[in-house]
Amino acid sequence: MNEDRYIIDWCKYCNQGWVEILKTTKNEFIIMCDEDYLAFASPYNYFHDINGFRYFDGSSEIMKNEIPAGWSKYILSEDEIKNASPIEREERRKQLAERNS
Numbered sequence: 001m002n003e004d005r006y007i008i009d010w011c012k013y014c015n016q017g018w019v020e021i022l023k024t025t026k027n028e029f030i031i032m033c034d035e036d037y038l039a040f041a042s043p044y045n046y047f048h049d050i051n052g053f054r055y056f057d058g059s060s061e062i063m064k065n066e067i068p069a070g071w072s073k074y075i076l077s078e079d080e081i082k083n084a085s086p087i088e089r090e091e092r093r094k095q096l097a098e099r100n101s
Contacts (some may be wrong), residue, residue: 008074010089022059029068041072047097
């Protein structure tokens with residue numbers, strides 16, 4: 001059993017929850033905030049503000065080897081999750097958006 005969460009950011013929209021990679025009940029991968037349920041089809045869409053939607057239908061367990069190709073580079077380390085300041089998070093968002101334009 002894998003209880004890991006694959007967190008990519010602190011939500012830039014609600015500033016209250018973590019944005020993580022989830023697998024829907026239809027076995028599709030999405031990015032979603034655990035507080036406001038704002039979801040995106042990919043990390044790229046999240047960092048570029050493309051087509052957000054609300055997702056309320058639940059999720060299923062993810063194993064790290066299931067994460068779609070290219071998405072792992074967005075996952076925060078434990079150190080980044082625990083110690084990143086809001087300014088560091090914003091800088092990381094900008095770098096990811098520029099690198100993946």
